[in-house]
Structure formats: structure tokens, C-alpha cells
Amino acid sequence: MPYSMAFGFEVVIPLEVGLSTIWTEAYDASHNEEVLARDLDLANERRENALIRMADYQKQLAKTYNQKVQHRECLVGNLVLRKVVGNTKNSTDEKLGPNWEGPYKIVKLIGKCVYYLEDSKGKQVQRPWNSNNLKKYYH
Structure with a gap:
């Protein structure tokens, strides 16, 4: 109009x-x-x-x-690899740097698919990690 x-x-x-x-x-x-x-x-x-x-x-x-979607269910005590993300990436690594780091041991479950981790020396990782950023470690 x-x-x-x-x-x-x-x-x-x-x-x-x-x-x-x-x-x-x-x-x-x-x-x-x-x-x-x-x-x-x-x-x-x-x-x-x-x-x-x-x-x-x-x-x-x-x-x-x-x-x-494949759900990743992990139990306390399992060993997992943690995805290397921007804030955990080593600044000297470039394109060919590792995509996964670890193994880490699951210490505690604090919510649905959210875990606290511990490294191989027994030092606890500061913040919790979502299962989307973890995958089982097979040794």
C-alpha cells in the first residue's frame, strides 16, 4: 500500500x-x-x-x-585422556601438537557427565571437566 x-x-x-x-x-x-x-x-x-x-x-x-551422539559414561577410577583446548595448549606447540593429553584418573563425579581429574602424580586438576572433552584411555 x-x-x-x-x-x-x-x-x-x-x-x-x-x-x-x-x-x-x-x-x-x-x-x-x-x-x-x-x-x-x-x-x-x-x-x-x-x-x-x-x-x-x-x-x-x-x-x-x-x-x-555417543554418550561417554565414565566411572570413578577410570583412566581418561583430556582434550587439549586453547587455555591448556602449550604455546610452543603448533599445528602438529598433541590433541589429547594424559592419562588422568577420574576422582569424583560432580554432576551429569562432569568430573574432577587427577594426574599420574596424584595432583588434582584445578577445574572439573565435561565428558565431551574426555575419552577413555586404553593402556
Whole structure:
């Protein structure tokens, strides 16, 4: 809808003054109000339908992703390797540095898949580690 019609008046270019066009002939103010009200009602319905489709899509996406996830259950006393992340990486290592370090012994479980670790000398690691960053060590 043109800007001018929103305020109840119609602006026409000089050429349209002498010639009638579909735009000027088909415009009906009362019909326009009905169409605007109907479109406003449909906008809420369309928004709700879009939210339903988006929720369904996210549910399907999560289902597909979760089928591929392999949960790593570790027990206290197991030996694990810890993933080398940015703050634990040695600054002298470059691309070919190790991706895993350890082995570490699981000392305590503090939540779902969150563990405190201890190195081979018996020194406890400062912060807990999530099982996503651990993998079993087979010696």
C-alpha cells in the first residue's frame, strides 16, 4: 500500500490526472479497510503457523543430531585422556601438537557427565571437566 493511501488521500502523477489507470479506478476506500483488517488478522495466524513450523523443524533437527551422539559414561577410577583446548595448549606447540593429553584418573563425579581429574602424580586438576572433552584411555 502506498504511503499516501495510509493517510486517506491519494497522490497521482500529472499523467494520471487525464488518463484513468487500473490503480485509480480500482481503489475503493471502504474495501481497502476491509482488506487491511483481514490481512492484519491473517498476519497473527501466519506468525503462529511459522512458529509451529519452526518448533517442529528444531525438534526434527535435534532428533537427527542426537541419533549420532555417543554418550561417554565414565566411572570413578577410570583412566581418561583430556582434550587439549586453547587455555591448556602449550604455546610452543603448533599445528602438529598433541590433541589429547594424559592419562588422568577420574576422582569424583560432580554432576551429569562432569568430573574432577587427577594426574599420574596424584595432583588434582584445578577445574572439573565435561565428558565431551574426555575419552577413555586404553593402556
